[in-house]
Amino acid sequence: MFENLSDKLQRSFKHLRGQGTISDENIGEALQEIRLALLESDVNLTVVDELVSHIRAKAMGTQVTTALSPSEQIVKIVHDELVNLLGKDTAKFKTASQPPSVILMAGLQGSGKTTTSGKLGQWLKKSGHRPMLVSVDVYRPAARQQLAIVAKSIGANIYEGDLKGETANSDLVLRLAREARREAANFGCDILIVDTAGRNQIDSTLMDEMAQLKKLLNPSEILFVADAMTGQDAVKSAKSFHDLLALTGVVLTKMDGDARGGAALSIRHVTGAPIKFLGTGEKPDAFEAFHPDRIVSRIMGMGDIATLLERAEEKLDRGKAEQFAKKALSGDGFSLDDFRDQLRQIKKMGSMKSILKMLPSVGPFAGMAQAAENVDEKQFGRVESIINSMTNKERQDHEIISGSRRKRIARGSGTTVQDVNNLLRQYAQMRKMFKTMGGGGGIKAQQRMMSQMQGKQRFGR
Incomplete structure (x- = not known):
């Protein structure tokens, strides 16, 4: 819901990047952008004017620390003012002394x-x-x-x-x-x-x-x-x-x-x-x-890593997660059965779109919010159908899946041979990546493998 406002605020902060100090001139331009971003996001006019006034007062006041750049100072001030606007603490839930x-x-x-x-x-x-x-x-x-x-x-x-x-x-x-x-x-x-x-x-x-x-x-x-x-x-x-x-x-x-x-x-x-x-x-x-x-x-x-971790703690099976990690990082790798189990675990946490939107939009996670818009949630169901259409032996040893087997799997899952090929290719890449990480292949090897995986937000891409 907040993606548009977030994007607009990020653009408004750019006006202060590269500036040595905060002045009436550059803060005025940034505040105008912030005001416009809030109004376009349907924030009440009175609230917007009061919020912008507080931001200006703090930006030009003595509270500003010289340890931060002008853009960093404004980001911190806007963050603090929005928290004040919404209430600093999580609201308590009241109960009566005499139930119910x-x-x-x-x-x-x-x-x-x-x-x-x-x-x-x-x-x-x-x-x-x-x-x-x-x-x-x-x-x-x-x-x-x-x-x-x-x-x-x-x-x-x-x-x-x-x-x-x-x-x-x-x-x-x-x-x-x-x-x-x-x-x-x-x-x-x-x-x-x-x-x-x-x-x-x-x-x-x-x-x-x-x-x-x-x-x-x-x-x-x-x-x-x-x-x-x-x-x-x-x-x-x-x-x-x-x-x-x-x-x-x-x-x-x-x-x-x-x-x-x-x-x-x-x-x-x-x-x-x-x-x-x-x-x-x-x-x-x-x-x-x-x-x-x-x-x-x-x-x-x-992002909202705290909520993401809480959701994971509530929805995921810790024992299964630890078992999977141990198996994936060992020399034996993990099977397509394990792969399917992990997909099911992830689905318990909600849509992939909602998960990606909880990640920060900066650093290594830059672009995740935008990638979330392109996620095809139905693709996860197709992947599970493909794996379900395999025999137990095929799920344990993907290398035996020949051309004729791929055609049979595609027919059984209502997908195409290309879909089956894409799944098997990505599964093989994941096995290789985990094996590299578990075998101590070095930071460069891990980064190279992560680079290969980057941008593939859905199977079949």
Whole structure:
């Protein structure tokens, strides 16, 4: 989401490269570029003007260290100001002293509120909680059915209640919420997630109902779910809800999309409510806590190695990884079975596109973000199909795969002989590279092999 802003900021910093000192003239040009980059990324105008003003004051003030070049000084100042804008610390998640703690989900229709309720339930389960979900959207039966499906998919408790013959109104909403809280306590659930009704736009009926729910449930958290793709409209909606309900936090959904990212930079400043979670995909586990410093690192082109490592720690099998490394670096190399297993491990971490975008866009990783745009995710499925179409003997010894065998494998996997050849060639290169590294072939040999592999972001290239 932040790639465009990151690229524009990097260009703005170029104006100061080669300059001996920061002056009114060169800082003015750089700040104009920074301001334009933020506005084009849909950051709120008031936020942009305030941010640029702070950057100018610090750049021309005594805080600047002479140990850094002008461009490095501005990069550091912009980084620090963006962290201040988003909040220096990761927002804490509140719970009640007497369970169940109630989390009230607010938001407009289509923002992903129901899906987010399920993702939050999954996230809480991983943290050792026992959540129960309830939908109090009595106006749209499909909404309640959707939440029931979501709850089942993550193995969470759900309270549905008996609404047959009941008239859909605010009294029914309050009764359902009251029953759900009692049911959560009876079942030993320590958290109740309340998915509320959405609207196409904010109206008095919706707001009155939300205010009544807040008074009845005394929630520990009131989270506003905002679709990041809607930009400044999400900021305006969040402010309206915050003015009435005093939101405790915001969840930004669809952060894996191609929106300009301005909402993330504006929403905390405009509403005063911290961003607590990000929705990064459609799957239940595509949900993560919001870390301001990590988001700023992505914006500044520094990547997000911390989140990448956390994801690897959570998704990957450490034992299998160590076994693979030992085998790959030994003289025996590794088989196509091992190769397929590693592909499956990588897929657990998410799309290759999302992984590459977490790498820094500088140094040895320069160009990775751009390469991510060209990744063909379907190619990984084709590679796995090719390996699955081989016999056990072929997977253990690729050198026996003759021309006729390659034709058979291609037919069995629905690919071409060229696809099979490309896979086998790249597999052979990887075996050679690992053998060189494991056998102490020297830095130059390793660099030469890495150079051969560079740029091949997908199989078949």
